[in-house]
Amino acid sequence: MKQDVFDFFINGLGLSTEDAQPLYDTFLESFGEMVDALHAASPDDEMELRRITHSIIGFSQNVGAMDLFEAAKSLNACAKAHDVAGAADGVARIISLFEHYAG
Secondary structure, eight states: OHHHHHHIIIIITOOOHHHHHHHHHHHHHHHHHHHHHHHHSOTTOHHHHHHHHHHHHHHHHHHTOHHHHHHHHHHHHHHHTTOHHHHHHHHHHHHHHHHHHHO
């Protein structure tokens, strides 16, 4: 996962490993802010979850974090369908991905 993002920065954007690290740090900071927003949102707040996941979908696709992209799309679909249990699971999945990326 983490390596996928680094590979995207290096191979997709043509950055050096040295230049990729600060960009990865910015990715983690932004991702952390989105996770904080998910923590604050209620699993039954469809509009808030959709707003946050919309940001995560675009953000993750732009940095090559396709596992995060898929998790956010799934959470967005659960929110849209008013699937509160699925939304809670989706939030937990995204938090778990953040922990993995940050670790």
